[in-house]
Amino acid sequence: MKNSTYIQVFEHQVLRVDQQQLTMQQFDALAHFNEQHEQKYFSLLHKGIRFRQYVGVLQVGELTIEILPKTDQHKKNSQNWQKVLLELLHACQFIKIDALTKAPLHLKTSPLLWLYIELFVQEVEQLLSQGLQKSYRKQTQNAPNWKGQINFAKQLQKNLTRPHQIYTSHQTYDYQHPIHQVLYKALKIVEQFWINHNLQQKIQYLIKAFPQQQDVVVTEDLYVNLYKAPKFNKYHAALDLARMITLQYSPDIRLGNCPVLAILFDMNQLFEQYIQQQLKKTLDKTWRIEAQASKRFWANRKLRPDIWLSHEGSNYILDTKWKILKRPAPSDEDLRQMYAYNHNFEASRSLLIYPNVFGLSQRSEAYAQPNLIEGKAVTHYCKVIFVDILNKKGTLNTNIASDIIQHLDLT
Numbered sequence: 508m509k510n511s512t513y514i515q516v517f518e519h520q521v522l523r524v525d526q527q528q529l530t531m532q533q534f535d536a537l538a539h540f541n542e543q544h545e546q547k548y549f550s551l552l553h554k555g556i557r558f559r560q561y562v563g564v565l566q567v568g569e570l571t572i573e574i575l576p577k578t579d580q581h582k583k584n585s586q587n588w589q590k591v592l593l594e595l596l597h598a599c600q601f602i603k604i605d606a607l608t609k610a611p612l613h614l615k616t617s618p619l620l621w622l623y624i625e626l627f628v629q630e631v632e633q634l635l636s637q638g639l640q641k642s643y644r645k646q647t648q649n650a651p652n653w654k655g656q657i658n659f660a661k662q663l664q665k666n667l668t669r670p671h672q673i674y675t676s677h678q679t680y681d682y683q684h685p686i687h688q689v690l691y692k693a694l695k696i697v698e699q700f701w702i703n704h705n706l707q708q709k710i711q712y713l714i715k716a717f718p719q720q721q722d723v724v725v726t727e728d729l730y731v732n733l734y735k736a737p738k739f740n741k742y743h744a745a746l747d748l749a750r751m752i753t754l755q756y757s758p759d760i761r762l763g764n765c766p767v768l769a770i771l772f773d774m775n776q777l778f779e780q781y782i783q784q785q786l787k788k789t790l791d792k793t794w795r796i797e798a799q800a801s802k803r804f805w806a807n808r809k810l811r812p813d814i815w816l817s818h819e820g821s822n823y824i825l826d827t828k829w830k831i832l833k834r835p836a837p838s839d840e841d842l843r844q845m846y847a848y849n850h851n852f853e854a855s856r857s858l859l860i861y862p863n864v865f866g867l868s869q870r871s872e873a874y875a876q877p878n879l880i881e882g883k884a885v886t887h888y889c890k891v892i893f894v895d896i897l898n899k900k901g902t903l904n905t906n907i908a909s910d911i912i913q914h915l916d917l918t
Contacts, residue, residue: 511569511701513618515589517577518562518774523555533567536765540567540757548771560829561771562592564620566700568765571618576774578831578862578896587901589619594903596772599780601747602626621706623770624697627752628709630745631690635716640738642684647676681718686733686742688723693749696756700768725753778896779813779827782860782907786814789908794818802851812848812857816915823915824848824857832861835870835891845889846874853880855887858914863893869914890914 514528522528529537537556541548548565549556564573575588576595596602602622648654649665654677661674694717698710723729730750734743757767783798790796795817801809814825826845828837837859845857855878871890878887892914898904 511571513571513573515573515575516558517575517588518558518560519577520574521552521555521557522572523552525554529555529570532765533570536567536757536767537565540565540767540769543757544755548769560774562774562777563769563771564618564623565767565769565771566620567767569701571620571701573619574771576777576896578864591897591901591903592619593622595777595781598784598903599777600784601772620700620768620770621702623748623751624700624702624710625706627693627697627745627748628706628713630748631694631713631717632709634690634742634745635713637741639682639687639718640684640742641680641682642738643678643680644683645676646679647674649674683718683720684736684739685723685729686736686739686746687718688720689725689729689733689749689753690742690745691717691720692723692725693752696752696768699766727754730754775827775829778829778862781903782825782827782894782911783814785905785908786816786911790816790912800852804847804851810847810851812852815852815854822852822854824852824854825860825911826857827860830861831864832867832891832893833865835867835893837861837891842889849874849878849887849889853878855880855885856915857887857889858911859889859891860911861891861893863895867893869893 514522516522524531524534531554534554534556537549538551541551541556547559548561549558558574562574562576564571566572573589575592577588593602647658647661649661649672651671651673653673654675656676658674658676665674666672691714694710694714698707698714702710730746733739733746736742751770752768755769755771757769783796786796797815797817798813799811800815801811804810812824813827816823816825824845826841826848828841841859845859848854849857869890869892871888873886873888877884879885880887892911894907894910895904896907898906904910
Protein backbone atom coordinates (compact mmCIF):
# COMPACT_ATOMS: atom_id res chain seq x y z
CA MET A 508 0.00 0.00 0.00
CA LYS A 509 2.94 2.22 -0.78
CA ASN A 510 1.28 5.01 -2.75
CA SER A 511 -2.16 4.76 -1.21
CA THR A 512 -4.02 7.34 0.89
CA TYR A 513 -6.23 6.57 3.88
CA ILE A 514 -8.64 9.12 5.34
CA GLN A 515 -11.43 8.98 7.92
CA VAL A 516 -14.61 11.04 7.68
CA PHE A 517 -17.94 11.12 9.50
CA GLU A 518 -21.36 10.62 7.96
CA HIS A 519 -22.71 13.78 6.26
CA GLN A 520 -19.17 15.16 5.92
CA VAL A 521 -18.03 16.70 2.60
CA LEU A 522 -14.95 15.88 0.49
CA ARG A 523 -13.92 18.23 -2.33
CA VAL A 524 -11.61 18.18 -5.31
CA ASP A 525 -10.66 21.87 -4.94
CA GLN A 526 -9.47 21.21 -1.36
CA GLN A 527 -7.22 18.40 -2.64
CA GLN A 528 -9.16 15.75 -0.72
CA LEU A 529 -10.12 14.01 -3.98
CA THR A 530 -8.60 13.92 -7.44
CA MET A 531 -10.88 14.58 -10.39
CA GLN A 532 -10.43 10.96 -11.45
CA GLN A 533 -11.55 9.73 -8.01
CA PHE A 534 -14.52 12.10 -8.04
CA ASP A 535 -15.62 10.81 -11.47
CA ALA A 536 -15.26 7.19 -10.29
CA LEU A 537 -17.34 7.86 -7.16
CA ALA A 538 -19.99 9.69 -9.21
CA HIS A 539 -20.20 6.70 -11.58
CA PHE A 540 -20.43 4.28 -8.63
CA ASN A 541 -23.17 6.34 -6.97
CA GLU A 542 -25.13 6.44 -10.23
CA GLN A 543 -24.99 2.63 -10.42
CA HIS A 544 -26.51 2.48 -6.92
CA GLU A 545 -29.34 4.99 -7.48
CA GLN A 546 -27.53 7.91 -5.76
CA LYS A 547 -28.13 6.40 -2.32
CA TYR A 548 -24.66 6.52 -0.73
CA PHE A 549 -23.83 10.22 -1.10
CA SER A 550 -25.02 13.36 -2.83
CA LEU A 551 -22.94 14.99 -5.55
CA LEU A 552 -21.82 18.60 -5.21
CA HIS A 553 -19.81 20.70 -7.64
CA LYS A 554 -16.52 18.79 -7.64
CA GLY A 555 -17.35 17.25 -4.31
CA ILE A 556 -19.44 14.67 -2.46
CA ARG A 557 -21.49 14.83 0.73
CA PHE A 558 -21.84 11.51 2.53
CA ARG A 559 -25.24 10.38 3.74
CA GLN A 560 -26.17 8.02 6.60
CA TYR A 561 -24.10 5.12 5.24
CA VAL A 562 -21.06 4.11 7.28
CA GLY A 563 -18.23 1.69 6.57
CA VAL A 564 -15.48 1.94 4.03
CA LEU A 565 -14.96 2.46 0.34
CA GLN A 566 -11.85 2.35 -1.79
CA VAL A 567 -11.53 4.30 -5.00
CA GLY A 568 -8.29 3.58 -6.83
CA GLU A 569 -5.52 4.19 -4.29
CA LEU A 570 -7.74 6.17 -1.89
CA THR A 571 -9.42 4.46 1.07
CA ILE A 572 -12.22 6.41 2.77
CA GLU A 573 -13.52 5.19 6.11
CA ILE A 574 -16.95 6.65 6.99
CA LEU A 575 -17.81 6.58 10.68
CA PRO A 576 -21.08 7.22 12.57
CA LYS A 577 -21.37 10.63 14.21
CA THR A 578 -23.76 11.76 16.91
CA ASP A 579 -21.43 13.89 19.03
CA GLN A 580 -21.37 17.38 17.55
CA HIS A 581 -18.52 18.65 19.72
CA LYS A 582 -15.89 15.90 19.58
CA LYS A 583 -14.32 14.24 16.60
CA ASN A 584 -12.82 11.09 18.07
CA SER A 585 -12.44 8.93 14.98
CA GLN A 586 -10.52 6.16 16.77
CA ASN A 587 -13.31 5.74 19.33
CA TRP A 588 -16.06 5.79 16.69
CA GLN A 589 -14.18 3.23 14.61
CA LYS A 590 -14.20 0.93 17.65
CA VAL A 591 -17.92 1.68 18.24
CA LEU A 592 -18.74 0.85 14.62
CA LEU A 593 -17.00 -2.51 14.99
CA GLU A 594 -18.96 -3.21 18.19
CA LEU A 595 -22.17 -2.24 16.41
CA LEU A 596 -21.44 -4.52 13.44
CA HIS A 597 -20.67 -7.34 15.84
CA ALA A 598 -23.86 -6.76 17.86
CA CYS A 599 -25.88 -6.79 14.63
CA GLN A 600 -24.11 -10.04 13.61
CA PHE A 601 -22.12 -8.68 10.67
CA ILE A 602 -18.76 -9.50 12.29
CA LYS A 603 -17.83 -12.57 14.35
CA ILE A 604 -16.71 -12.11 17.94
CA ASP A 605 -13.31 -13.79 17.45
CA ALA A 606 -12.52 -11.35 14.64
CA LEU A 607 -13.62 -8.44 16.81
CA THR A 608 -11.30 -9.38 19.67
CA LYS A 609 -8.36 -9.29 17.24
CA ALA A 610 -9.47 -6.03 15.66
CA PRO A 611 -8.00 -3.25 17.87
CA LEU A 612 -4.34 -4.15 17.25
CA HIS A 613 -4.99 -4.81 13.59
CA LEU A 614 -6.77 -1.48 13.14
CA LYS A 615 -4.12 0.72 14.74
CA THR A 616 -2.43 1.04 11.36
CA SER A 617 -5.10 -0.40 9.07
CA PRO A 618 -8.40 0.71 7.55
CA LEU A 619 -11.64 -1.12 8.28
CA LEU A 620 -11.66 -2.49 4.73
CA TRP A 621 -8.71 -4.73 5.53
CA LEU A 622 -10.55 -6.27 8.46
CA TYR A 623 -13.58 -7.02 6.29
CA ILE A 624 -11.47 -8.57 3.53
CA GLU A 625 -9.49 -10.53 6.12
CA LEU A 626 -12.74 -11.96 7.51
CA PHE A 627 -13.70 -13.07 4.02
CA VAL A 628 -10.27 -14.61 3.45
CA GLN A 629 -10.54 -16.53 6.75
CA GLU A 630 -13.94 -17.94 5.76
CA VAL A 631 -12.67 -19.09 2.36
CA GLU A 632 -9.54 -20.59 3.94
CA GLN A 633 -11.74 -22.55 6.34
CA LEU A 634 -13.94 -23.84 3.51
CA LEU A 635 -10.90 -24.99 1.54
CA SER A 636 -9.38 -26.71 4.58
CA GLN A 637 -12.69 -28.54 5.22
CA GLY A 638 -13.02 -29.45 1.54
CA LEU A 639 -15.34 -27.79 -0.95
CA GLN A 640 -18.70 -29.36 -1.71
CA LYS A 641 -19.01 -31.06 -5.08
CA SER A 642 -22.34 -31.14 -6.90
CA TYR A 643 -23.95 -32.58 -10.01
CA ARG A 644 -24.62 -30.34 -12.99
CA LYS A 645 -25.73 -30.81 -16.56
CA GLN A 646 -23.03 -30.37 -19.19
CA THR A 647 -23.28 -30.37 -22.98
CA GLN A 648 -20.60 -31.00 -25.55
CA ASN A 649 -20.24 -31.14 -29.31
CA ALA A 650 -17.37 -33.54 -29.94
CA PRO A 651 -16.41 -36.71 -31.86
CA ASN A 652 -16.79 -38.89 -28.76
CA TRP A 653 -20.21 -39.92 -27.44
CA LYS A 654 -20.84 -39.09 -23.79
CA GLY A 655 -24.29 -39.26 -22.17
CA GLN A 656 -27.48 -38.72 -24.15
CA ILE A 657 -27.63 -37.40 -27.68
CA ASN A 658 -29.50 -34.12 -28.10
CA PHE A 659 -31.29 -34.77 -31.40
CA ALA A 660 -32.56 -31.21 -31.86
CA LYS A 661 -29.07 -29.75 -31.44
CA GLN A 662 -27.52 -32.56 -33.50
CA LEU A 663 -29.73 -31.71 -36.47
CA GLN A 664 -29.18 -27.98 -35.97
CA LYS A 665 -25.41 -28.04 -35.51
CA ASN A 666 -24.07 -31.20 -37.14
CA LEU A 667 -26.12 -31.83 -40.28
CA THR A 668 -23.01 -31.36 -42.42
CA ARG A 669 -20.59 -32.73 -39.80
CA PRO A 670 -21.37 -36.43 -39.35
CA HIS A 671 -18.32 -37.04 -37.12
CA GLN A 672 -19.54 -34.58 -34.45
CA ILE A 673 -22.08 -35.66 -31.80
CA TYR A 674 -24.02 -33.17 -29.69
CA THR A 675 -24.63 -34.77 -26.27
CA SER A 676 -25.56 -33.83 -22.72
CA HIS A 677 -24.46 -35.60 -19.55
CA GLN A 678 -24.21 -35.20 -15.77
CA THR A 679 -20.87 -34.23 -14.27
CA TYR A 680 -19.83 -34.15 -10.60
CA ASP A 681 -17.40 -31.33 -9.84
CA TYR A 682 -16.80 -28.03 -8.02
CA GLN A 683 -18.45 -25.81 -10.65
CA HIS A 684 -21.37 -24.26 -8.75
CA PRO A 685 -22.85 -20.72 -8.50
CA ILE A 686 -21.78 -20.50 -4.83
CA HIS A 687 -18.18 -21.26 -5.72
CA GLN A 688 -18.47 -18.85 -8.64
CA VAL A 689 -19.44 -15.88 -6.44
CA LEU A 690 -16.71 -16.69 -3.89
CA TYR A 691 -14.13 -16.91 -6.67
CA LYS A 692 -15.43 -13.65 -8.17
CA ALA A 693 -15.12 -11.92 -4.78
CA LEU A 694 -11.52 -13.14 -4.44
CA LYS A 695 -10.69 -11.76 -7.89
CA ILE A 696 -12.29 -8.42 -6.95
CA VAL A 697 -10.41 -7.89 -3.67
CA GLU A 698 -7.14 -8.89 -5.35
CA GLN A 699 -7.32 -5.62 -7.33
CA PHE A 700 -7.42 -3.31 -4.31
CA TRP A 701 -4.80 -1.68 -2.13
CA ILE A 702 -4.33 -3.91 0.93
CA ASN A 703 -1.36 -4.98 3.03
CA HIS A 704 1.22 -7.32 1.56
CA ASN A 705 0.46 -10.34 3.78
CA LEU A 706 -3.25 -10.17 2.99
CA GLN A 707 -2.50 -9.76 -0.71
CA GLN A 708 -0.37 -12.92 -0.64
CA LYS A 709 -3.14 -14.88 1.10
CA ILE A 710 -5.64 -13.82 -1.57
CA GLN A 711 -3.32 -14.78 -4.41
CA TYR A 712 -2.73 -18.17 -2.78
CA LEU A 713 -6.48 -18.77 -2.40
CA ILE A 714 -7.14 -17.88 -6.04
CA LYS A 715 -4.56 -20.48 -7.11
CA ALA A 716 -5.89 -23.10 -4.66
CA PHE A 717 -9.55 -22.50 -5.55
CA PRO A 718 -10.95 -24.59 -8.44
CA GLN A 719 -11.25 -22.24 -11.41
CA GLN A 720 -14.83 -21.08 -11.92
CA GLN A 721 -16.93 -19.67 -14.72
CA ASP A 722 -17.81 -16.00 -14.41
CA VAL A 723 -21.24 -15.23 -12.95
CA VAL A 724 -23.49 -12.16 -13.07
CA VAL A 725 -24.31 -11.29 -9.46
CA THR A 726 -27.71 -9.95 -8.38
CA GLU A 727 -29.70 -9.85 -5.14
CA ASP A 728 -31.99 -12.56 -6.55
CA LEU A 729 -29.00 -14.82 -7.18
CA TYR A 730 -27.94 -14.58 -3.53
CA VAL A 731 -31.49 -15.25 -2.31
CA ASN A 732 -31.43 -18.53 -4.25
CA LEU A 733 -27.88 -19.42 -3.16
CA TYR A 734 -28.86 -19.33 0.52
CA LYS A 735 -31.49 -21.98 -0.27
CA ALA A 736 -28.99 -24.38 -1.87
CA PRO A 737 -29.05 -27.77 -0.10
CA LYS A 738 -25.80 -29.10 1.42
CA PHE A 739 -24.19 -25.61 1.36
CA ASN A 740 -25.15 -24.35 4.85
CA LYS A 741 -21.51 -24.06 5.92
CA TYR A 742 -21.00 -21.45 3.17
CA HIS A 743 -23.43 -18.87 4.59
CA ALA A 744 -20.84 -16.78 6.49
CA ALA A 745 -18.61 -16.56 3.42
CA LEU A 746 -21.64 -15.75 1.25
CA ASP A 747 -22.62 -12.88 3.56
CA LEU A 748 -19.19 -11.31 3.07
CA ALA A 749 -18.99 -12.08 -0.66
CA ARG A 750 -22.40 -10.52 -1.18
CA MET A 751 -21.23 -7.14 0.13
CA ILE A 752 -18.06 -7.31 -1.97
CA THR A 753 -19.60 -8.33 -5.28
CA LEU A 754 -22.78 -6.23 -5.17
CA GLN A 755 -20.99 -3.03 -4.13
CA TYR A 756 -18.15 -3.22 -6.63
CA SER A 757 -17.81 -0.85 -9.56
CA PRO A 758 -15.23 -2.15 -12.06
CA ASP A 759 -12.70 0.05 -13.81
CA ILE A 760 -14.28 0.28 -17.28
CA ARG A 761 -13.79 3.83 -18.48
CA LEU A 762 -12.25 5.70 -15.56
CA GLY A 763 -8.56 4.88 -15.77
CA ASN A 764 -7.06 2.90 -12.92
CA CYS A 765 -9.86 3.76 -10.49
CA PRO A 766 -12.18 0.85 -9.58
CA VAL A 767 -14.46 1.32 -6.56
CA LEU A 768 -15.20 -1.17 -3.79
CA ALA A 769 -17.64 -0.26 -1.01
CA ILE A 770 -18.56 -2.04 2.22
CA LEU A 771 -21.28 0.29 3.50
CA PHE A 772 -24.07 -0.08 6.04
CA ASP A 773 -27.16 2.09 6.53
CA MET A 774 -27.02 3.62 10.03
CA ASN A 775 -30.83 3.68 10.09
CA GLN A 776 -30.84 -0.11 9.82
CA LEU A 777 -27.93 -0.60 12.23
CA PHE A 778 -29.60 1.62 14.86
CA GLU A 779 -32.90 -0.24 14.47
CA GLN A 780 -31.28 -3.67 14.49
CA TYR A 781 -29.13 -2.90 17.53
CA ILE A 782 -32.18 -1.84 19.55
CA GLN A 783 -34.05 -4.98 18.43
CA GLN A 784 -31.15 -7.20 19.51
CA GLN A 785 -30.88 -5.50 22.91
CA LEU A 786 -34.64 -5.76 23.52
CA LYS A 787 -34.54 -9.49 22.76
CA LYS A 788 -31.65 -9.93 25.21
CA THR A 789 -33.27 -7.85 27.95
CA LEU A 790 -37.00 -8.66 27.93
CA ASP A 791 -38.33 -11.86 29.47
CA LYS A 792 -40.73 -14.39 27.94
CA THR A 793 -43.81 -12.43 28.96
CA TRP A 794 -42.97 -10.02 26.14
CA ARG A 795 -43.66 -10.64 22.48
CA ILE A 796 -41.27 -8.85 20.12
CA GLU A 797 -41.89 -8.60 16.38
CA ALA A 798 -39.59 -6.74 14.01
CA GLN A 799 -41.04 -5.28 10.81
CA ALA A 800 -44.49 -6.78 11.44
CA SER A 801 -46.95 -5.67 8.77
CA LYS A 802 -50.69 -5.02 8.55
CA ARG A 803 -52.66 -4.04 5.48
CA PHE A 804 -54.24 -0.59 5.63
CA TRP A 805 -55.31 0.22 2.03
CA ALA A 806 -55.64 -2.17 -0.95
CA ASN A 807 -52.37 -4.14 -0.90
CA ARG A 808 -50.41 -1.45 0.92
CA LYS A 809 -49.07 -2.27 4.36
CA LEU A 810 -47.94 -0.49 7.49
CA ARG A 811 -44.68 -1.84 8.89
CA PRO A 812 -43.33 -0.37 12.17
CA ASP A 813 -39.77 -1.15 13.23
CA ILE A 814 -40.75 -2.98 16.43
CA TRP A 815 -44.10 -4.18 17.78
CA LEU A 816 -44.16 -5.13 21.47
CA SER A 817 -46.96 -6.97 23.29
CA HIS A 818 -47.05 -7.40 27.06
CA GLU A 819 -49.92 -8.51 29.31
CA GLY A 820 -52.54 -7.68 26.70
CA SER A 821 -51.15 -4.25 25.77
CA ASN A 822 -49.49 -3.27 22.49
CA TYR A 823 -46.64 -0.81 22.03
CA ILE A 824 -45.02 0.50 18.85
CA LEU A 825 -41.35 1.51 18.64
CA ASP A 826 -39.93 3.31 15.64
CA THR A 827 -36.25 4.24 15.43
CA LYS A 828 -35.05 7.35 13.62
CA TRP A 829 -31.35 7.91 12.98
CA LYS A 830 -31.83 11.68 12.83
CA ILE A 831 -30.33 14.45 14.93
CA LEU A 832 -33.05 16.69 16.37
CA LYS A 833 -32.18 20.07 17.88
CA ARG A 834 -35.49 20.24 19.75
CA PRO A 835 -38.02 17.57 20.84
CA ALA A 836 -40.36 18.20 17.90
CA PRO A 837 -40.58 15.41 15.31
CA SER A 838 -41.89 16.05 11.83
CA ASP A 839 -45.62 15.94 11.09
CA GLU A 840 -44.92 13.00 8.80
CA ASP A 841 -43.36 10.98 11.65
CA LEU A 842 -46.27 11.81 13.99
CA ARG A 843 -48.87 10.84 11.39
CA GLN A 844 -47.01 7.59 10.84
CA MET A 845 -47.12 6.76 14.56
CA TYR A 846 -50.83 7.69 14.69
CA ALA A 847 -51.52 5.16 11.92
CA TYR A 848 -49.41 2.52 13.69
CA ASN A 849 -51.34 3.00 16.95
CA HIS A 850 -54.68 2.55 15.18
CA ASN A 851 -53.73 -0.44 13.07
CA PHE A 852 -51.88 -2.30 15.85
CA GLU A 853 -54.32 -1.27 18.64
CA ALA A 854 -51.52 0.36 20.61
CA SER A 855 -52.13 2.85 23.40
CA ARG A 856 -48.57 4.14 23.35
CA SER A 857 -45.81 4.48 20.80
CA LEU A 858 -42.21 5.66 21.01
CA LEU A 859 -40.24 7.64 18.46
CA ILE A 860 -36.61 6.85 19.30
CA TYR A 861 -33.80 9.24 18.32
CA PRO A 862 -30.09 9.28 19.24
CA ASN A 863 -29.32 11.64 22.13
CA VAL A 864 -27.05 14.45 20.95
CA PHE A 865 -28.08 17.71 22.60
CA GLY A 866 -29.43 16.31 25.89
CA LEU A 867 -33.02 17.07 24.94
CA SER A 868 -35.92 16.28 27.27
CA GLN A 869 -38.35 13.52 26.41
CA ARG A 870 -41.79 14.64 25.27
CA SER A 871 -45.10 12.77 25.45
CA GLU A 872 -48.34 14.05 23.94
CA ALA A 873 -51.78 12.52 23.48
CA TYR A 874 -53.36 12.42 20.04
CA ALA A 875 -56.51 14.54 19.73
CA GLN A 876 -58.65 11.63 18.52
CA PRO A 877 -58.97 8.47 20.65
CA ASN A 878 -57.97 5.02 19.51
CA LEU A 879 -60.44 2.13 19.35
CA ILE A 880 -58.99 -0.79 21.30
CA GLU A 881 -61.16 -3.89 21.82
CA GLY A 882 -64.24 -1.81 21.04
CA LYS A 883 -63.41 0.94 23.57
CA ALA A 884 -62.30 4.51 22.86
CA VAL A 885 -58.89 4.92 24.50
CA THR A 886 -56.59 7.94 24.68
CA HIS A 887 -53.35 7.07 22.91
CA TYR A 888 -49.95 8.72 23.00
CA CYS A 889 -46.75 9.20 21.08
CA LYS A 890 -43.63 9.83 23.14
CA VAL A 891 -40.42 11.24 21.69
CA ILE A 892 -37.34 9.87 23.46
CA PHE A 893 -33.60 10.35 23.04
CA VAL A 894 -31.31 7.43 23.86
CA ASP A 895 -27.58 7.35 24.51
CA ILE A 896 -25.77 5.18 21.97
CA LEU A 897 -22.61 5.24 24.08
CA ASN A 898 -22.10 4.78 27.80
CA LYS A 899 -19.81 6.91 29.97
CA LYS A 900 -16.82 4.78 28.95
CA GLY A 901 -17.40 5.61 25.29
CA THR A 902 -18.48 2.08 24.33
CA LEU A 903 -21.87 0.84 23.13
CA ASN A 904 -24.66 1.33 25.65
CA THR A 905 -25.81 -2.22 26.45
CA ASN A 906 -28.51 -0.88 28.81
CA ILE A 907 -30.30 0.84 25.96
CA ALA A 908 -33.25 -1.60 26.08
CA SER A 909 -33.90 -0.90 29.79
CA ASP A 910 -33.68 2.84 29.07
CA ILE A 911 -36.33 2.46 26.37
CA ILE A 912 -38.74 0.22 28.32
CA GLN A 913 -38.98 2.66 31.23
CA HIS A 914 -40.52 5.19 28.82
CA LEU A 915 -43.49 2.90 28.17
CA ASP A 916 -44.82 3.87 31.62
CA LEU A 917 -45.98 0.33 32.41
CA THR A 918 -47.00 1.08 36.02
